[in-house]
Amino acid sequence: MICSMAPDEAIDNLFALQDERIIKAVIKKKKKKKSATESRMESSKKRKGAKRRRHTASNENPKPERVNENKEEQNPKASKRRKSQGPVSNSSSFLDKMKAKLSGGHFRMLNEKLYTCTGEEALEYFNDDPTLFDTYHAGYQEQMSHWPELPVNIIIKWLKDHSPSLVVADFGCGDARLAKSVKNKVFSFDLISNDPSVISCDMANTPLCSSSVDVAVFCLSLMGTNFPSYLNEAHRILKPRGWLLIAEVKSRFDSNTGGADPKKFTKAVCDLGFTSVAKDFSNKMFILFYFKKKEEQISKKKDIDWPELKPCLYKRR
Numbered sequence: 001m002i003c004s005m006a007p008d009e010a011i012d013n014l015f016a017l018q019d020e021r022i023i024k025a026v027i028k029k030k031k032k033k034k035s036a037t038e039s040r041m042e043s044s045k046k047r048k049g050a051k052r053r054r055h056t057a058s059n060e061n062p063k064p065e066r067v068n069e070n071k072e073e074q075n076p077k078a079s080k081r082r083k084s085q086g087p088v089s090n091s092s093s094f095l096d097k098m099k100a101k102l103s104g105g106h107f108r109m110l111n112e113k114l115y116t117c118t119g120e121e122a123l124e125y126f127n128d129d130p131t132l133f134d135t136y137h138a139g140y141q142e143q144m145s146h147w148p149e150l151p152v153n154i155i156i157k158w159l160k161d162h163s164p165s166l167v168v169a170d171f172g173c174g175d176a177r178l179a180k181s182v183k184n185k186v187f188s189f190d191l192i193s194n195d196p197s198v199i200s201c202d203m204a205n206t207p208l209c210s211s212s213v214d215v216a217v218f219c220l221s222l223m224g225t226n227f228p229s230y231l232n233e234a235h236r237i238l239k240p241r242g243w244l245l246i247a248e249v250k251s252r253f254d255s256n257t258g259g260a261d262p263k264k265f266t267k268a269v270c271d272l273g274f275t276s277v278a279k280d281f282s283n284k285m286f287i288l289f290y291f292k293k294k295e296e297q298i299s300k301k302k303d304i305d306w307p308e309l310k311p312c313l314y315k316r317r
C-alpha cells in the first residue's frame, strides 16, 4: 500500500523549515507591532510638547500645566491594546505557546501518517527517527487528557474482574499502562520500545507462538491500512475460546460521517473465526467490541469483506 503522503524525508524537512519560518515570521510581526506602537506614542508625546510650548508662549499668565507622566493615559488606545495582548516583553511564554502549537501540528501529522500507511511502513518510519514516536505520544497524551474516560481503563477493569492467570497480548500498547496496572502476564507490543517490557515489532508479526494467549487487546490501535492482518495475528496467537477485546474511536464507526458500519465490521471479525459476545456503545468517545475465538478452527478461510476504517483525525486544541 502506498502512503498518501509525500516522501518521509521531504515531510520532515518541510516541517522543520515551516516551524522555523512560522516562528520567525510571528516574532517579526510582533516586533513590528511593538515598534509601531512605540513610534505612535513618541510622536504623540512630541505633539503634546509642542502644544505645551505654544500654549506657554501665548499665555501671559500661564496656569501651571499638568504633565501626564503616565504614558497609558496619554494613549488610551495603546493601553487598551497592551492590556489585551499581555506584556510584550514576555516572549518566552509566547514562544512556549508557539512551540506547543507546532508540536500539536506535528502530532496530528504523525497521527495521520499512522492511519494512512501500513504497519510495516510505520515501523520503518519510526525506526528511522525514534524521537517521532515520543512526539506522537506526547500529543496523544495531550488529546487523551480531554477525554472523560479512557478505554484502556475499561479494559483494565475488565481484566481485574477476570482471573489474573489469563495471559494477555496488548497490541499497540503505547506506554504499556495496561501491563503496569494488572497482575496478569502481559506481552506488550508497539512499534518502538521505550520500556524493557515492551516488545518492538509490527504487530502483524509478533514473536509469540500460536494458541499461546488468553486475551488479545487492541485499544485504539487498529491504525494501519492493513488492520485485518493485525486481527489475523491475534487469531493465530489466541487459544481456542480466547478473548479478543477491541476499543476504537466512535467516529470511525459512525456511518453518518463516512465511518464503517459496526455490523459489517463484526461480521468480518466473525468470518475470521470469532463469535461476537458483546458490544458497548455507551461511551461518548469510543466503542468496545468483545469477541471469543471459536473452538473449531475454520479449515478454509473465505475471502473476508472488511469495511474500511477511516482515520481518526484529532481536533486542533
Ligand SMILES: C[S@@+](CC[C@H](N)C(=O)[O-])C[C@H]1O[C@@H](n2cnc3c(N)ncnc32)[C@H](O)[C@@H]1O
Pocket: 114, 118, 119, 120, 122, 140, 152, 171, 172, 173, 174, 175, 177, 189, 190, 191, 192, 201, 202, 203, 204, 218, 219, 220, 221, 223, 224
Ligand atoms: C492511539 S495509540 C494507543 C496506545 C494504547 N493502546 C492506549 O490505549 O493508550 C496506538 C498505538 O498503536 C501503535 N501501533 C500502531 N500500529 C502499529 C503496528 N503496526 N505495530 C505495533 N504498534 C502499532 C502506535 O505506535 C501507538 O502507540
